[in-house]
Amino acid sequence: MTVQGIAGGHPPIVKNIAWPDEAATAMFAEALARHPAIGRSLIELQGDLGAGKTTFVRHLLKSLGVEGRIKSPTYAVVEPYTLAKNGPETGQNAGMNIWHFDFYRFNDPREWEEAGFRDIFASTGLKLVEWPEKAGPHLPQPDLLLHLEVLPDDGRAVTLMAYTPTGAELLA
Known part of the structure; x- marks a missing residue:
């Protein structure tokens, strides 16, 4: 994991937490989903295979009001969602666009550019x-990065x- 400074040379704000189990993962996702800034965020998830990246995303999307099956975009590369404008998720999240990307299968960072994702990343909505790292320098700077590590007791x-x-x- 590399630590970059933010624009202007300011270091990132770093916070370390533990998720002892999946219930803690879900609680964190629910808290994040309630935050007004979530709908205009780029969140990167790093960690080894099986670290819990997709599990976290599923909990976050459910907390935001996504209904039905939430698929991993490992093969499709991206899964888009749009929250309903009425129903239980009305309010700050109504009509929110969400894109869940998985660049695991990229062999070359240029694939990001060739796939035409620039417009999605320039648009309003939540990008997960x-x-x-498989997209190389093509991604914009994230608002938030979550780096997950599996602990010996299967916590994170x-x-x-x-x-x-x-x-x-x-993070506030």
Whole structure:
């Protein structure tokens, strides 16, 4: 895991937490989903295979009001979602666009550019990115990065890094 400074040379805000079990993962996702800044965020997820990146995303999407099966985008590369404008998720999240990316299968960072993702990343909405390092320098700076590590007791050590004011809001 590399630690970059934010624009202007300011270091990222770093916070370390633990998720002892999946219930703790779900609680963190629910808290994050309630934050007003979530709908305009780019969140990167790093960690080895099986670290819990997709599990966290599923809990976050359910907490935001996504209904039905939430598929891993490992083969499709991206799974888009749009929250309903009415129903239980009305309010700050109504109509929110969400994209869940998984770049695990990228062999060359240029694949990101060739796939035409620039417009999605420039648009409003929540972007969740697994395996961001596979896209190389093409991704914009994340607002928040979650680095997950599996602990010997199957819990997770999570390092949160906020790189932008939006990321700092999410950590507040």
